[in-house]
Amino acid sequence: MTGADSGLVGIVLVSHSAPVAEAVAELARGLAVGGPDAPMAPVAAAGGTADGGLGTSAERVLAAAREVDRGAGVALLADLGSSVLTVKALLADDELPAGSRLVDAPFLEGAVAAMVAASAGAPLSAVESAAAEAYAYRKA
Template identity: 90%
Template sequence: MTGAERDAEPGLVGIVLVSHSARVAEAVAELARGLAVGGPHAPMAPVAAAGGTADGGLGTSAESILAAAREVDRGAGIALLADLGSSVLTVKALLADDELPAGSRLVDAPFLEGAVAAVVAASAGAPLPAVESAAAEAYTYHKT
């Protein structure tokens, strides 16, 4: 059973975190899941990391993004957050070629803060537009 399948509620928006690094994608997914947990019986949105290349290097793999999207697809839409450069371009290409599941969206949001906000909103049962909005709102977080 994968991380996205474990404890994931049906009908919730899925989240895919696309990074140039498998370790970064997994760490952000772990942090977001940990901060979204509301208790032992609280729903958890499905979250999958798609990081690095097939050979374990830095880069972006369209195949891993597609696999992660299929893994988290529960029919309520998929929010994809990408870190930079080719990860954004690869997601855009997959969307343009209609290769991702229906209802998939690239979310314009900061990677870490946006991921946490997206997973929290999705786990609370928010629909895809609200998940996208919550993630994008992370751009307004000020630290001073």
């Protein structure tokens, strides 16, 4: 644990594409910044396969979840299909850190909402709710 992010909910972004997961993580970090000394929830991208292709890697998801786990829970947001199934399988097999939860939310908007809530110190249930509320964001 590091000082500024100790006890914050961690966030893992699971995508079929490593560049997509990294870009969404970067955007979420940038939009969640509350100031130079503000706490920042830990976020990790788990995208693509070990050989750099499109797909989902359980090993990458596990490594990312362990990386962001600070003891307050881990919110996992997945883009689609096999990424969702991979997270569900890891949860069913009890392989993810205690308090890990698959969050039903839009990938990009949900990631930003989760990051903002987690960085504000919200508990896992509130981080999950904030991300899920992103389904209601209207653009027109």
